[in-house]
Amino acid sequence: MRILVAGATGAVGLQLVPQLIAAGHSVVGTTRTPAKAAIIKRMGAEPAIANGLDAPAILDTVIAARPDIIIDQMTDLANVTDIRHFDRAFATTNRLRTEGTDFLLAAAREAGVKRFIAQSFCGWTYGRGGEQVKTEADALDPDPPEELHRTLQAIRHLEDAVTGSANPEGIVLRYGSFYGPDTGMLSRAMIDQLRRRRVPLIGGGGGQWSFIHVDDAAAATVAAVERGKSGAIYNIVDDEPAQVSEWLPALAALLGARPPIRVPAWLGRLFAGEHLVSMMTEVGAGSNAKARQELGWRPAHPSWRQGFAEVASRATTQHAA
Numbered sequence: 327m328r329i330l331v332a333g334a335t336g337a338v339g340l341q342l343v344p345q346l347i348a349a350g351h352s353v354v355g356t357t358r359t360p361a362k363a364a365i366i367k368r369m370g371a372e373p374a375i376a377n378g379l380d381a382p383a384i385l386d387t388v389i390a391a392r393p394d395i396i397i398d399q400m401t402d403l404a405n406v407t408d409i410r411h412f413d414r415a416f417a418t419t420n421r422l423r424t425e426g427t428d429f430l431l432a433a434a435r436e437a438g439v440k441r442f443i444a445q446s447f448c449g450w451t452y453g454r455g456g457e458q459v460k461t462e463a464d465a466l467d468p469d470p471p472e473e474l475h476r477t478l479q480a481i482r483h484l485e486d487a488v489t490g491s492a493n494p495e496g497i498v499l500r501y502g503s504f505y506g507p508d509t510g511m512l513s514r515a516m517i518d519q520l521r522r523r524r525v526p527l528i529g530g531g532g533g534q535w536s537f538i539h540v541d542d543a544a545a546a547t548v549a550a551v552e553r554g555k556s557g558a559i560y561n562i563v564d565d566e567p568a569q570v571s572e573w574l575p576a577l578a579a580l581l582g583a584r585p586p587i588r589v590p591a592w593l594g595r596l597f598a599g600e601h602l603v604s605m606m607t608e609v610g611a612g613s614n615a616k617a618r619q620e621l622g623w624r625p626a627h628p629s630w631r632q633g634f635a636e637v638a639s640r641a642t643t644q645h646a647a
Contacts, residue, residue: 333399341544343369354391378426388433398444413476420480439494448500448612458534458610471601495556502536502563529591531571534611536563537630549621560617566629567611580638
């Protein structure tokens with residue numbers, strides 16, 4: 327099939343494009359930065375320059391590409407470090423999840439695209455009551471901390487617009503917290519913060535997180551191209567949710583850093599904000615049972631323990647060099 331990957335040079339896109347090509351698909355990849363067109367070419371795809379917030383440019387790109395399927399991986403998270411001001415840090419990504427999704431869906435309908443797959447998130451977005459490991463049937467948080475309101479509204483908009491679409495048929499993939507070489511939880515910025523003990527363990531650290539290696543996120547997306555069900559949402563996470571009190575000290579140790587500083591919840595609220603205290607102490611993780619069953623997908627990194635160790639080993643070697 328002919329597939330357009332919007333945001334082909336993002337964390338998932340860089341892994342997804344080669345996997346789609348290896349599976350026999352023809353791929354057009356978009357980037358808003360002309361300098362990155364060469365990266366897309368090296369992956370074996372056709373580059374297209376388009377800003378996801380420019381509706382006429384997106385329409386022209388989709389019409390010219392003539393895709394059977396569009397995969398929306400558009401975010402603007404590469405330089406996000408100040409999550410104390412969460413909604414402000416995610417402002418452009420939130421516009422991409424609202425305006426950008428609407429522009430891309432409208433273009434898809436105009437071009438006769440058959441399937442539309444979009445990136446969402448699995449983690450703090452779920453309601454904080456009930457079981458800590460959530461399925462896709464569980465509700466999103468009806469009353470998140472104030473600093474997360476606009477970001478959750480944008481995620482709701484994307485999910486409702488995509489799963490409510492019958493033409494093209496829409497599918498949403500809720501990825502867990504990313505990690506990979508110089509990516510997400512193991513980005514250079516995060517590694518530096520951990521080594522400087524600037525990521526404290528707040529309260530009891532009872533919040534549950536789900537992780538996913540970017541290679542596995544890409545593999546699940548390839549599976550959704552052929553086996554995803556119209557209107558479905560899938561948690562794309564590994565097999566082992568983990569409390570912050572477990573994964574944060576373990577990651578610091580893998581990086582050769584001292585254990586995280588422990589901070590009581592009241593102090594965390596004062597200096598980090600209610601949203602970060604909630605992420606550390608209250609939030610739930612996701613179950614991947616539905617994706618395993620319906621997509622026939624299995625993560626190659628079934629546990630963050632194995633995956634973190636693999637990536638951290640490389641990072642430590644590079645740091646020593």
